[in-house]
Amino acid sequence: MNDKMLFLFDVDGTLIDTETHQIPLSTITALQQLHKQGHLLGISTGRSLPSLKNGGFASLIDWDFFLCNNGQAIFNKKQEILHLACIPQASVEKCMQVAHAQQNPILIIHGEGEYLTAAPNELVYQALDFFKELVPEVKPYDGQPVIMMIAYGPLQYDYASYHEIDGIHVIPGLSTYADIVLKDYHKYKGIQYLLKHLQMDSYIAFGDSLNDVEMLAHAAIGVAMGNAHEDVKAIADYVTTKVSEDGILQALTSLHFL
Numbered sequence: 144m145n146d147k148m149l150f151l152f153d154v155d156g157t158l159i160d161t162e163t164h165q166i167p168l169s170t171i172t173a174l175q176q177l178h179k180q181g182h183l184l185g186i187s188t189g190r191s192l193p194s195l196k197n198g199g200f201a202s203l204i205d206w207d208f209f210l211c212n213n214g215q216a217i218f219n220k221k222q223e224i225l226h227l228a229c230i231p232q233a234s235v236e237k238c239m240q241v242a243h244a245q246q247n248p249i250l251i252i253h254g255e256g257e258y259l260t261a262a263p264n265e266l267v268y269q270a271l272d273f274f275k276e277l278v279p280e281v282k283p284y285d286g287q288p289v290i291m292m293i294a295y296g297p298l299q300y301d302y303a304s305y306h307e308i309d310g311i312h313v314i315p316g317l318s319t320y321a322d323i324v325l326k327d328y329h330k331y332k333g334i335q336y337l338l339k340h341l342q343m344d345s346y347i348a349f350g351d352s353l354n355d356v357e358m359l360a361h362a363a364i365g366v367a368m369g370n371a372h373e374d375v376k377a378i379a380d381y382v383t384t385k386v387s388e389d390g391i392l393q394a395l396t397s398l399h400f401l
Contacts, residue, residue, distance in 0.1 A: 149346040150177060151187040151210065151334065151358065152391070154200055155274070156351035157368055158186075160386040161317065164275050166203065169392040174204045176401055183207045183341070187330050189314070189322050189354050190274075191252045191291070192218055197276060212252060212291040213314075213324045213354055214333020226336050227254055229288040230325050234310035238292055238323055239284060241304045249323075250293035251284055258282050266295040266319040273318035292323040314354050322354065331357035347400075349391060351375060366394045 152158055152174075159166050178184055185208035186195060192211050195201040201209065201222070208225075209218040217226040235251075239260060242249040248261035258280040259267065270293070271278060294305055294313070302321050305313045312329075314322040338344060345363040348355070351371035359365030360378050367379035368390045376382050383394035395401045 147181050147183065149183045149185065149338070149341065149343055151185045151346055151348045151362075153348075153350040153352065153355050153358075154186060154188040154190055154195070154198075155317070156370060156386065157349050157355075158200065158203070158386070158391070161273070161370075163387065167386065167389055167392075169389040170386075171203065173392040173395050173401060177395070178204060185210055185337070187214065187334065187348065187350075187355075187358060189213045189291075189316075189324075189352075191257055192216065192222065193256050194274070194276060198274070208337060210330065210333045210337065213322060213328070214330040214336075215290045215325055215328060216254065217333055217337060224254060225340065226333065227288070227290060228325055228328055228332070229290055230292070230323070231310040232286065232289075234308055235284070235289045235292065237308045238294065238305060238311065241308070242294060245296075245304075247295045248281070249295075250279060251289055252291040252293070253287050253289055256280075260284055264295070266297070270295060270316070270318045270320040273320075291325075294321045294323055295319055296321065317352070329357040330354060331361045334358060334361070349394070351386075364398065366398075 155161055187210040207220050215228040219225055248259040250259055263278055302313045310326050312324050312326045347364045348358045348362040349366045350359050351368040365379045367376045367382045369385035383390040
């Protein structure tokens with residue numbers, strides 16, 4: 144397959160093994176080979192761009208695009224903003240009220256960075272350790288446009304108080320956190336914008352978590368990692384091996400892209 148195609152990769156649980164926090168060498172080699180063939184490669188993640196940069200993912204290879212915050216913020220190769228979709232301010236303020244009532248901070252993510260609205264607690268530290276990230280700056284919310292928020296709660300917490308807020312969608316994570324994103328917005332919405340920008344009509348996607356469902360469901364080929372959530376595997380076109388078992392290389396080889 145030599146025609147130029149767009150390949151999109153989730154990060155946590157797809158590029159990186161969430162248990163070892165390592166990216167297999169086979170994954171890096173496979174991505175480099177795809178690029179040499181002339182394909183376009185992008186990250187499609189719930190993480191913000193600062194998170195990708197701090198974790199070293201933005202410089203892993205010469206990415207063509209970064210679809211961050213579940214598609215609400217899209218950046219080009221030079222990390223210049225192509226597209227932003229923000230949460231209504233009233234919804235942001237209500238989320239902050241819920242977090243304050245629970246004596247939890249909330250992470251505010253905007254176009255240029257991120258910060259906590261209050262001092263971190265044990266839930267925050269546990270989530271930061273899961274991602275191997277540093278503690279963000281702490282400062283009060285000043286009314287600026289918000290792309291995404293992260294709320295904190297115990298493992299298996301249902302975030303019921305947040306679900307009642309209009310204008311948002313809550314996606315519980317794999318640790319003591321949940322992504323709070325714009326309602327009716329998901330990775331595929333951002334991908335639609337990117338496809339129109341590129342004048343392309345299809346893409347190949349790799350993912351593992353519930354926030355990857357729409358991305359995989361609409362892909363020409365949606366690949367679920369062997370460590371993926373069962374609901375993700377159910378809608379995928381192809382289920383590969385785990386990240387730690389060279390899953391990306393295995394899929395690309397089996398599907399004859401390499």
